[in-house]
Amino acid sequence: MKFKSALLFKTVLILFLPFLIVLISCKHEPEEIVIVDPIPPIDTIPDGLSCDPDTVYFRNDVLPLLISSCGMSGCHDGSTAQEGVILTSYQSVMNTAEIIPGNPGSSKLYEAITESETDERMPPPPASALSTDQILLIRKWIEQGARNNYCDAGCDTSNFTYSGAVKPVIENNCKGCHNAFSSSGGVRLDDYSSVKSAADNGSLFGAVSHQQGYSPMPKGGNKLPDCTIIQIRKWIADGSPNN
Numbered sequence: 001m002k003f004k005s006a007l008l009f010k011t012v013l014i015l016f017l018p019f020l021i022v023l024i025s026c027k028h029e030p031e032e033i034v035i036v037d038p039i040p041p042i043d044t045i046p047d048g049l050s051c052d053p054d055t056v057y058f059r060n061d062v063l064p065l066l067i068s069s070c071g072m073s074g075c076h077d078g079s080t081a082q083e084g085v086i087l088t089s090y091q092s093v094m095n096t097a098e099i100i101p102g103n104p105g106s107s108k109l110y111e112a113i114t115e116s117e118t119d120e121r122m123p124p125p126p127a128s129a130l131s132t133d134q135i136l137l138i139r140k141w142i143e144q145g146a147r148n149n150y151c152d153a154g155c156d157t158s159n160f161t162y163s164g165a166v167k168p169v170i171e172n173n174c175k176g177c178h179n180a181f182s183s184s185g186g187v188r189l190d191d192y193s194s195v196k197s198a199a200d201n202g203s204l205f206g207a208v209s210h211q212q213g214y215s216p217m218p219k220g221g222n223k224l225p226d227c228t229i230i231q232i233r234k235w236i237a238d239g240s241p242n243n
Contacts, residue, residue: 051151056141058090059150064173065134066093067221069123072177090148101146104139113138134172155227160234161243162192169228170195173218192242199240205233 051057070076071087078086086092087109093099098108105111112122113130121129130138141147159165170189178189187203188194198204206214208224216223224232235241 050154056137056144057149057151061137062141064221068173068177099146104142107142110139157227157230160231165231166235196240199236205236208232
């Protein structure tokens with residue numbers, strides 16, 4: 001009986017051994033579960049092909065204004081960096097101007113441009129203070145999260161009036177460096193007559209279109225969009241009217 005039992009055990013072992021080996025070898029490490037965030041960081045999402053009129057865009061609205069009014073040589077460009085503040089890029093603005101997203105009142109940049117004491121205000125005298133609309137623009141950008149956002153402004157080359165197309169570009173991109181107190185290169189662009197003078201002598205279009213022989217403008221900033229340059233060219237070709 002013992003012999004038969006041993007034989008039966010061996011037979012069962014031989015039959016089931018392959019299954020035991022497979023079972024043991026099939027042990028797996030637990031799979032790593034990767035959770036994918038369906039919403040990428042906001043700054044990687046284009047803000048649409050057209051601009052939302054209720055949104056302030058850093059690269060469209062805020063940066064050109066900061067470069068023109070503050071991020072220039074002798075003030076807050078990379079080489080001067082007065083008080084350690086540099087205002088020539090999103091990264092430098094966020095790293096040095098003490099922006100608190102959502103809270104303009106606690107943001108150093110906003111405090112500086114709204115300072116009531118003229119000797120503390122930025123831009124400093126004798127330069128003019130930012131306009132109410134420009135200050136509100138920066139305030140709204142901070143309130144909306146101080147994002148590095150942008151949009152396609154949907155420029156219309158059929159609109160080339162001074163008030164509708166040319167003046168806003170000059171106000172936000174050029175006037176900070178070219179005014180009665182800081183006429184960089186001997187050029188003023190702080191009122192219609194001075195803009196027309198620059199248009200008539202060719203320096204305005206030569207600078208914004210980066211033609212040889214002219215200092216490319218905006219200085220320290222990106223070249224204006226092609227559509228904007230076309231608007232300026234058309235306005236000049238039309239006689240540079242105050243329309």
